Amino acid sequence: MPPKSEVLQGTLDLLVLKTLDTLGPMHGFGIAQRIQQVSQDVLRLNQGTLYPALLRLEQRGWISSRWGVSENNRNAKFYSLTRRGRRQLRDEAEGWNQMAAVINRVLKATS
Amino acid sequence: MIESILALAARLLSLFRRRGLDRDLDAELRSHLDMAVEHHLAQGMNSEQARRQALLDFGGVEQARQIYRERRGLPFFDTLFQDLRFAFRMLRKSPGFTAAAVLTLALGIGANTAIFSAINAVLLRPLPFANANRLVFVWATDRQRGVNEDVSSYPNFEDWKAQSNTLEALAAFTTRSATLSIGEQAELVPAVQCTPGIFELFGVLPQLGRTFRQEESKPGLSHVLILSDAFWKERFAGRPDVIGRTLRVNEDPYTVVGVMPPGFRISRERPEQVYAPLVRDPNRGHGFLMVLGRLRKGVSIKQAQTEMSAIAGRLEGAYPSQNRGVGVNIVPLVDAMAGDVKTGMLIFLGVVSLVLLIACTNVANLMLARGASRMKEIAVRAALGAERWRILRQLLTESTVLALAGGAAGLLISYWMSRALVASLKQFNVPRLADTHTDTWVLLFTLAISLFTGIFFGAVFAFSAGSPKLREALHQSSRQATEGARGSRLRSALVVAETAMALVLLASAGVLLKSVLVMRSTAPGFQTKNRLTVEFWLPPKKFPNDSRRIQFFKSALARAETVDGVHSAALVADLPLGGGFDSLSFHIVGKPDPAPGKPFQSLFNVASPGYFATMGIPLRAGHEFSDRDSTDTTQVIVINEAAARRFWPDEIPLGKQIRLDTNLLTVVGVVSDTRQLGLGTAPRPEIFLNYMQSSPDWSWLVMVARTEGDSTPVSAALKRAAQQVDPDVPVTRILPMDDVLALSLAQPELWTGLLAVFAILAVVLAAVGLYGVVSHLVAQRTHEMGIRMALGANRGDVFSLVVKQGLRLTFVGTLIGIPCALGAAQLLVHLVPSVRPGDPSTLTAVSTLLLSIAFAASYIPARRATRVDPIVALRYE
Numbered sequence: 005m006p007p008k009s010e011v012l013q014g015t016l017d018l019l020v021l022k023t024l025d026t027l028g029p030m031h032g033f034g035i036a037q038r039i040q041q042v043s044q045d046v047l048r049l050n051q052g053t054l055y056p057a058l059l060r061l062e063q064r065g066w067i068s069s070r071w072g073v074s075e076n077n078r079n080a081k082f083y084s085l086t087r088r089g090r091r092q093l094r095d096e097a098e099g100w101n102q103m104a105a106v107i108n109r110v111l112k113a114t115s
Numbered sequence: 116m117i118e119s120i121l122a123l124a125a126r127l128l129s130l131f132r133r134r135g136l137d138r139d140l141d142a143e144l145r146s147h148l149d150m151a152v153e154h155h156l157a158q159g160m161n162s163e164q165a166r167r168q169a170l171l172d173f174g175g176v177e178q179a180r181q182i183y184r185e186r187r188g189l190p191f192f193d194t195l196f197q198d199l200r201f202a203f204r205m206l207r208k209s210p211g212f213t214a215a216a217v218l219t220l221a222l223g224i225g226a227n228t229a230i231f232s233a234i235n236a237v238l239l240r241p242l243p244f245a246n247a248n249r250l251v252f253v254w255a256t257d258r259q260r261g262v263n264e265d266v267s268s269y270p271n272f273e274d275w276k277a278q279s280n281t282l283e284a285l286a287a288f289t290t291r292s293a294t295l296s297i298g299e300q301a302e303l304v305p306a307v308q309c310t311p312g313i314f315e316l317f318g319v320l321p322q323l324g325r326t327f328r329q330e331e332s333k334p335g336l337s338h339v340l341i342l343s344d345a346f347w348k349e350r351f352a353g354r355p356d357v358i359g360r361t362l363r364v365n366e367d368p369y370t371v372v373g374v375m376p377p378g379f380r381i382s383r384e385r386p387e388q389v390y391a392p393l394v395r396d397p398n399r400g401h402g403f404l405m406v407l408g409r410l411r412k413g414v415s416i417k418q419a420q421t422e423m424s425a426i427a428g429r430l431e432g433a434y435p436s437q438n439r440g441v442g443v444n445i446v447p448l449v450d451a452m453a454g455d456v457k458t459g460m461l462i463f464l465g466v467v468s469l470v471l472l473i474a475c476t477n478v479a480n481l482m483l484a485r486g487a488s489r490m491k492e493i494a495v496r497a498a499l500g501a502e503r504w505r506i507l508r509q510l511l512t513e514s515t516v517l518a519l520a521g522g523a524a525g526l527l528i529s530y531w532m533s534r535a536l537v538a539s540l541k542q543f544n545v546p547r548l549a550d551t552h553t554d555t556w557v558l559l560f561t562l563a564i565s566l567f568t569g570i571f572f573g574a575v576f577a578f579s580a581g582s583p584k585l586r587e588a589l590h591q592s593s594r595q596a597t598e599g600a601r602g603s604r605l606r607s608a609l610v611v612a613e614t615a616m617a618l619v620l621l622a623s624a625g626v627l628l629k630s631v632l633v634m635r636s637t638a639p640g641f642q643t644k645n646r647l648t649v650e651f652w653l654p655p656k657k658f659p660n661d662s663r664r665i666q667f668f669k670s671a672l673a674r675a676e677t678v679d680g681v682h683s684a685a686l687v688a689d690l691p692l693g694g695g696f697d698s699l700s701f702h703i704v705g706k707p708d709p710a711p712g713k714p715f716q717s718l719f720n721v722a723s724p725g726y727f728a729t730m731g732i733p734l735r736a737g738h739e740f741s742d743r744d745s746t747d748t749t750q751v752i753v754i755n756e757a758a759a760r761r762f763w764p765d766e767i768p769l770g771k772q773i774r775l776d777t778n779l780l781t782v783v784g785v786v787s788d789t790r791q792l793g794l795g796t797a798p799r800p801e802i803f804l805n806y807m808q809s810s811p812d813w814s815w816l817v818m819v820a821r822t823e824g825d826s827t828p829v830s831a832a833l834k835r836a837a838q839q840v841d842p843d844v845p846v847t848r849i850l851p852m853d854d855v856l857a858l859s860l861a862q863p864e865l866w867t868g869l870l871a872v873f874a875i876l877a878v879v880l881a882a883v884g885l886y887g888v889v890s891h892l893v894a895q896r897t898h899e900m901g902i903r904m905a906l907g908a909n910r911g912d913v914f915s916l917v918v919k920q921g922l923r924l925t926f927v928g929t930l931i932g933i934p935c936a937l938g939a940a941q942l943l944v945h946l947v948p949s950v951r952p953g954d955p956s957t958l959t960a961v962s963t964l965l966l967s968i969a970f971a972a973s974y975i976p977a978r979r980a981t982r983v984d985p986i987v988a989l990r991y992e
Contacts, residue, residue, distance in 0.1 A: 032143065033150040036172075051151075051172050052179030055143070056186045063122040063186075076153060080146045081139075 016049075016057050018100060021093040024067060024085045031072075031080035032058060058083060066092050129188045130196075140183060144176060194505075198512035205513060212485055213517070216478045219883075220521025220568060222876060223474030225528030226467040228561045232533050233540075234460050235560075236551040237453050243378060245318030246409060251416065252451035253285065253406040253423065258440035264451075266402040269395050271430060271438070272310075275406065278426045281419040282408035286313035287393065289403050290382045292814075294654050294845055295389070296363040297350060303652045303845045304346070304388040306364075307381050311392055314375075316409050323347075324358045324373030327392045337392040340369040344377040346388040364391065366656040366843065383452050385544050400437040407448070420445045452546045458945040459866065465942075466623075466873050469616045471568065473877050476613045477884040478521075479572035482514065483606050484891040507577045514573025515566065522565030526553070529561075539865055575605070603892075607924055610881075610888050614928025615935060617874075617881035618965055622936035623943055624874035625957040627867040630795060630950040634860060640789030640798065641691060642731030646852035647826045648690060649818040649837050652845055661746060661809060668723060668806050671840045675820055678836050680829040684820040685726035686806050689718075691789040692859040693817065696720075701802075703762060704772040704779070717758055718791060718799050719775075721816075723806040727753070727786050729821045737769045737784035740805045750808050753784040758800035773802070778809065793859055795949025819852070826851050866946040878965070882972045889921045890976040901985045910981040917980045921973025922966060929962045936961075 023038050024030060030038070035058075036051045061067045066089030072082045085093070129136055151169035152162070160168060173179070184193075206213045241247045253275065255267035267275075269287070276285040288309035294301045311327035314320075321341065331337055340362060342351075351357045361368045369391065380386050396403070410419055423443040431438045450457060493506055530553070537551050651671075658664045668686055675684035689696050700714040708714045724740040727733075735756060744751055752773070759768045768782045788798035806816075818837065822829045834849050893900075900913055940952030 031146070031150075033147045033154075036147075037154070050174040051147070052174045052176065053182070055140070055179055056182045059183060059186050060122075063125040064118040065121045066118075074146075074150065076150070078146055078150060079142070080150070081143045 015100075016053070017061060018093070018096050020054070020057060020061060021066065021085065021089060021096065024083060025090065025093055029072070029082040029084035031074060031082050033080070034074075035083070061089070065089075126187065126189050130192055133188065133193075136187060137184075140180065144180070148173065148176075194508070195512070198509050199516065201509060202513040202516045206517065209485065212481060213520075215883075216481055216517050217520045217524055219474045219477050219481075219880060220518055220565075221524035221528050222880070223467075223471035224518075224522050224525030224561060224564055224568065225532055226470050226873065226876070227464075227564055228525055228529035228557060229532035229536055230460065230463050230467045231560050232529065232553060232557045233536055233548060233551050234464060235554070235556055236549075237460065237545060237547050238449060238457060239556065240547070240550070240554075242449060242452070247448070249410040249412070250317070250448040251282075251408050251410060251419065252446045252448055253282070253408045254444040254446060254451075255402060255406075255427075256442040256444045258442065263444050264446075265441075267404050267406055267441075268399050268402050268437070269393075269404060270397060270399040271441070272404055272406055273395075274430055275423065275426060275443070278429075279408075279419075279423060281411055281414045281422045283411040284312060284316045284409045285406060286310045286316045286408075287404040287406045288313055288381055289393065289405065290384065290387065292652060292847075293364050293389065293391070294366070294652060294843065296366075296843070301654075301843050301845045303847045305382065305385045306389045306391060307387040308391050308393040309381065313381070313407065316407055317379075317381075319376065319379055321373035322376040323355060324371070326373055327390075331392045332394060334394050337394050338367060338369045339372045339392060340364065341373040341375060341390040342371060343375055343379070343386065343388050343390075345386065347374045364389070365654045380546060383546050399434055408445070416445055416447065456540075456543065456545045456548075462942055462946060463869065463873075465939075466620060466870060469620055470873055470877050470880070471564065473613050473616050473880045473884075475568050475572045476575075476609045476616075477880050477887075478514075478517070478568075479575040480606055480609050480613075480884050480887055482572065482576040483609075484887055510577040511570060511573040514576060515569035518565045518569030518572075519562075521568070522561050525565070526558075526561055529553075536869075539869070542861060575609070578605075606888055606891075610885055610924045611928040611931065613881045613884050614925050614965065614969070615932035617877040618929055618932030618961065619936045619939050620870070620874040620877045621965060622932070622958055622961045623939055624867065624871040625961045626940055626950055626952060626954050627863070627870055627943060627947055629954055629957050630947050631860065631863050631867050634794035634863065634949065637790065637794045639692060639794060639856060640732060640787060641852075642821075643852040643856050645822045645824065645826050646730065647820045647822060647830055647833060648693075648848075648850050648852055648855060649820070649833060649846055650848040650850075651816050651818065651837070652847055653814045653816065654843060657841075657843055665746075665807055667841060667844070671818065671837065672723065674836045674840055675818060675833060678820075678829065678832050680822050680824070681833065682821040682823050683725055683729045684818055685729040686721075686723040687726050687730075687817050687819060688721040688815065689791070690817045690819070690855060691791045692793065692855055694859070695815070696791055699775065702774040704774060715762060715773075717762075718801040719804065720801055721804045721806050721809075722753070726803075726819065729819050731821075732789060733787045735785045735787055736767075737782070739784055739786075740803075740807070742807070744805050744807050746808055748808075750778055750780045751783040751805055752780045753786055753803040754782055755786055755798065755801045755803075756788050757798045758802055759785050761800045780804070793949070794856075795863070795947065863947040870946075878968060882968050885921055885925065885969055886972040886975065888924070889917060889973045890979070892920060893917055893976040893980045896980075897983055900980050900983045901987070904983065905985040913983070914977045914981050917977035918970065918973045921969055921977075925966055925969035929965055933958060933962070 019039050020035060023035050023042075027034070027038060032054055033051075036049055036054055039047060039049055058067070058069075062069055062083070066086060067083050068086050069081050069083045071079060074080045148169050151172060152165045155165035155168045156162065170176070242250065244250060253267075254263065255265040255271065256263050257265050266289075267287075272285065272287045275282075279285065286309060288307050291306045291308055292303050293306040295304050296302075309327075311329050311332055314326040320326075322344065324341070326341065327339065331339055342357065347353060347357060357371050357374065360371050362371065363369070375390070381390075393404075408419070410416070420443070423445060427438075427441060427443045431441060453460075496506060497503070533551050537548055540548055653664065653667070658667060672684050672686065675681055696718050698716055699719045700716050702708060702714050722740065724742050724744070727739050737753075740751065740753065754762075754768060762768070763771060768785060771782045773780050773782075786803075789801075790796065790798055791801060792799065820826075820829070820833055830849055830851075834846055837846050838844075903913060903916075904910075936958065937953055940950070943950045943952060
């Protein structure tokens with residue numbers, strides 16, 4: 005099993021937005037599960053930090069929340085992407101890809 | 116951008132529904148953990164393991180909650196609300212302390228607010244004129260006499276007006292008294308004669324009619340009159356048909372052309388009732404005008420001063436004889452209007468800031484005394500992980516809440532204080548003082564000093580209590596948890612500072628009081644008992660020459676002496692202590708002038724035969740004026756002893772002659788000195804002319820009547836008799852000589868009284884502070900006292916131990932205070948000119964008084980210390 009790495013500062017927002025984009029409305033636990041699954045457990049997410057991040061996204065109007073019932077019949081707060089959130093995801097993903105490409109190029113050039 | 120605004124709004128909103136949101140978050144976290152546990156159970160863990168794993172994955176529930184909360188609201192406000200709630204709880208818990216602190220602060224802040232609101236009304240609030248900040252007073256100055264605020268002559272005013280570029284408008288006025296006849300009775304009213312442009316310079320329109328036209332300053336056209344609002348309402352019941360009416364002013368008919376709006380006032384001494392145009396006076400040597408100017412836009416006072424000084428310099432070159440040494444001094448109108456009162460008020464602002472500092476020190480001390488018991492609480496909070504700045508912030512919030520409460524109470528106190536202040540200053544006719552009220556600026560001032568106060572004493576407290584030595588504090592039992600050496604040193608230093616400040620105020624009040632007492636015990640040089648004074652105004656029109664005047668004098672005196680109860684009556688131009696005196700230059704026959712072109716100077720006065728006897732001024736040599744002196748006999752003068760000493764130091768002055776203008780005058784008598792200018796001012800040389808021979812055309816005169824027994828019942832009869840002499844000569848004032856004397860003391864007494872009030876306040880506060888410190892000391896050392904007494908110290912030893920501590924602090928404070936008091940006393944000359952700042956007996960008395968008060972303040976706690984029962988004290992552990 006490869007060593008786990010911490011979620012990078014600032015990337016958590018992008019991960020959350022993308023997860024909600026893929027899954028549709030989802031509660032905090034589901035988001036955390038999904039991020040860990042997709043990263044094949046490489047990312048070690050401190051689940052507690054997810055909630056301040058969700059709050060921050062909600063305060064900025066990128067996601068919205070409401071109480072609902074989970075697949076296991078539990079009360080849970082569901083988060084969903086807003087239209088502004090979708091736009092934000094697009095911009096951020098684009099920015100990330102550009103940055104990743106640049107870093108890749110730099111790494112290749114020096115090696 | 117929009118995101119940040121949305122976020123801020125969300126955070127602000129969250130402040131108001133914190134509890135609900137907290138519940139929401141808890142539910143969400145719980146549901147998360149439950150789901151996690153379920154998930155792990157499904158993967159085959161037992162319930163214990165599943166729970167552990169869920170918490171592990173989550174990582175610190177409490178921390179997550181904390182970060183979430185900070186993220187959710189605005190941490191600054193969150194903490195503030197928390198601190199405020201805590202502060203209120205703390206203050207409610209000790210109502211005694213809170214009440215004492217709020218009251219102390221309220222007194223200090225209230226005194227400051229009261230003085231500030233008066234200053235605000237008189238000095239700071241803009242004058243009610245358009246462009247008020249560009250209005251200036253243009254005084255003449257006289258280098259030779261060292262005068263900075265002098266009147267100027269009409270030709271000088273005209274030249275200033277013609278040549279100045281920096282002043283876009285200039286106008287001049289002079290204050291007069293005018294006899295106004297409406298119907299039968301003549302009445303004397305304060306009047307202003309002004310150049311026609313003066314109302315336009317102020318930018319004030321009449322509420323009725325018009326202002327003066329330019330041509331109305333020419334002789335023959337100048338008989339027009341503008342009324343003040345007060346006069347119009349009082350005399351004409353505010354009737355608009357007053358315009359066009361004719362009034363007799365100084366016996367001439369004047370047509371009313373306008374009425375000024377309420378509150379308009381030019382003269383600073385007393386509110387004028389009527390305005391008349393000023394007619395040109397071509398004499399350049401005759402200074403009688405006060406000049407007002409309006410600065411051109413963007414021109415500073417300094418620029419105007421530079422230009423006007425240059426103009427004055429040119430005029431001095433062009434007219435060396437009349438304008439020698441004449442310069443210009445430009446002063447903002449606001450300052451000029453306030454006059455002497457300005458210095459007095461600023462001094463009192465200093466006085467009340469000292470009172471406030473003492474109040475602050477006291478409250479800091481109170482907090483420190485209480486701090487001992489709070490030390491433990493603070494230590495516990497620190498041990499539980501409160502950061503140092505967080506504790507400081509909490510303490511500062513507490514002190515600020517306290518100070519704001521004090522400020523609010525102070526505002527109430529200041530309302531009464533400023534009412535009393537305005538009432539007691541009313542007699543001095545300070546312009547605009549009556550408008551003193553609480554406006555936005557006063558409120559802001561109060562808020563600012565309250566905040567300052569809170570931060571000031573809060574910081575003092577926090578400095579000494581905010582960083583307890585944790586272990587020590589936690590180890591000690593709560594009773595003994597003390598602020599340690601640093602705290603008690605600080606508190607002693609505060610008491611010393613308080614005492615020093617109280618001493619400064621007390622000493623200042625002391626020297627003022629002393630000078631007032633000295634003045635009161637000073638013999639004025641004449642009798643005041645059973646003497647009545649009746650002030651007349653002779654309309655110059657009606658009495659154009661000596662013979663008309665002498666005729667009036669004779670019949671007035673004859674009539675007065677027929678009044679029942681009048682023993683004798685006489686006339687004088689300037690009553691001693693009456694406020695007005697004129698200095699004239701003269702030459703002495705057979706003696707060179709003191710310097711070429713600078714003749715002798717003396718006060719000049721005019722009196723009728725019998726004046727000195729009536730006033731009870733003893734004759735030292737020669738004789739008084741006699742009834743036989745007339746315009747045909749030798750012109751005689753009587754001089755006072757000061758004049759004899761100054762002008763004829765080693766000679767007998769009788770028979771010597773002086774020259775006044777063209778008249779030769781012979782000294783026939785020497786009388787003893789009177790205090791002409793004030794009881795605190797040494798007698799000046801004075802030369803009396805005889806009313807029966809020559810009277811300069813001074814229109815004022817006073818009849819003095821010596822009555823048999825009490826003068827009060829005679830007063831009405833005398834007034835009637837005086838008015839019968841000539842109905843056109845108004846009696847302006849009738850007053851017992853005792854009251855004239857009292858009036859001359861009114862201002863010094865008022866300043867002294869005011870200062871004494873604040874000094875007493877300061878001393879009481881300082882005594883309370885000392886009492887607090889000493890009691891606290893005793894409370895802390897109960898255990899030690901018990902041991903001392905168990906070991907054989909008697910009650911006397913313990914008593915003196917405590918009292919010594921109190922006295923030592925006061926003594927140090929006094930030592931520091933004395934030099935400060937000496938420095939501060941230099942300023943008091945502005946309040947009472949005859950004050951002697953360094954008076955050693957006053958300083959000694961004041962220091963002794965302060966030490967006695969300190970003794971009394973230490974006495975009660977010391978007594979308590981002696982009652983300590985050794986057994987109880989030792990068991991108390």
